[in-house]
Amino acid sequence: MRKKNFREALKRKWQKQELSEISSYSEGKKEIYIERQPIESICYEKILEPGALIPIKAPCKMGKTLLLNQIVNYTKQKNYYTVRLDFLKLPKEKFKDLDIFMRCFCAYIQKHLPDNLPRITENWNDVTGNTISATNYLEAVMENLENPLLLALDNVDKLFDYPDIYQDFLPLLRSWHEEANTIDVWEKLRLIVVHSTEDYGRLDLNKSPFNVEALIELRDFNQEEIKNWAQQIRLNLTNDEIKSLMENVGGHPYLIKLAFDKLVRQEVTLKKLLEDATTDAGIYERHLRRHLNTLNENPELKAAFKQVVNSKVSVQIDSIQSHKLYSMGLITREGNKVMPRYRLYHIYFQERL
Incomplete structure (x- = not known):
């Protein structure tokens, strides 16, 4: 198998695994759906x-x-x-x-x-x-x-x-x-x-x-929707704890779900989870690594995102690269300027690009 074909096969495998993980917000046999x-x-x-x-x-x-x-x-x-x-x-x-x-x-x-x-x-x-x-x-x-x-x-x-x-x-x-x-x-x-x-x-x-x-x-979940989700799975989080989680991963459904799964099973505290979030030992490593691989395969895209994460303020980049990064979910846009979508992305990619 050629290297490119291997990467594509691996990417599809990751996507299937991650799709299966997010496709059932469930408690027992009851599926939980949070409206937006x-x-x-x-x-x-x-x-x-x-x-x-x-x-x-x-x-x-x-x-x-x-x-x-x-x-x-x-x-x-x-x-x-x-x-x-x-x-x-x-x-x-x-x-x-x-x-x-x-x-x-x-x-x-x-x-x-x-x-x-x-x-x-x-x-x-x-x-x-x-x-x-x-x-x-x-x-x-x-x-x-x-x-x-x-x-x-x-x-x-x-x-x-x-x-x-x-x-x-x-x-x-x-x-x-x-x-x-x-x-x-x-x-x-x-x-x-x-x-x-x-x-x-x-x-x-x-x-x-x-x-x-x-x-x-589809947009991110807001704070009330995340609070509702936590209540439905009997996860007791204070408003400050929800804000702390959102400061790092926004309201991204999959990133929130990964955290909730760990917290519900009491495998880790929220403080420890957030401390490790941007490391290779963190729960988001596979998600982040997939994005990193895509960036490494696209030098122009990588250079554009490196400019974004290394800036202390929102920055203007090439419009095509901006559209691609936005479509990948890595940035937010304010007029013609962009910034990392989440603190998680900002720190992780600043250290690796």
Whole structure:
């Protein structure tokens, strides 16, 4: 395996591990979901609109999948047909080319809908091509549905590794959304497209596959939401302790969860946890190391972030590098100037870049 391919494989493994860690804020069998209003209300209202498209984006481990699950459950209560597809779970061979991918995509839809609906084989035409065939299949299906059909697509950024696919597939999703403006049957289609902005650090943003403005860009939890979360898992933290934690990691869902997991199990005190936070022995080492590896692979990005963490005040950097660092979740922006997003990032990367 080539070095680059090994790094990509390792990165995907880390992402899967971290996604599994954040995907279940649970106490026993009861899943805990902390709302970040008005985000949920906006999504619930939007998904009821004919032909709705909801793009949701954020860096890794910000709770995108949990929000997706909430919207899917909401549409089930409205008797929508729902098909939820996680692109990370598709076998590698399904990304070999566009034709294989499109057939797999439609087969997945067919599998999760009633058997009496039109079949792929009845609507597939090798002469017209896979995207037109997929469109014809989906239209035939919706003509036989009484209620709307939700396609909930998670981890769509997996397609970043396959430009020959995303260059046709993502515009196709947009075209399906736009069909609702002129063809009644397409009003039944509702789309949620969830993707991580983490990979923006290695993408040519002039050729970015996502040219659809995100309706939802997930924010950090605020102090009240974190307090509510702590109470639900029976973790007794004072307001000052919550403030102390937030001074270091803000309201980042994954970073807060890692701390809560340790504190609930009484494996460490909050004081000790924060003292070790920026060290290789700290609970955030894997998360920080992943970002460090990305920066080391991108010299221009590394140089830009080094300038940010070595400055005592907010600083202006190249706009492209600023966009990439922001998309990775490493900085905040104030006008044209930027600064490290969290004290954790400031100290850790100041010592290592």
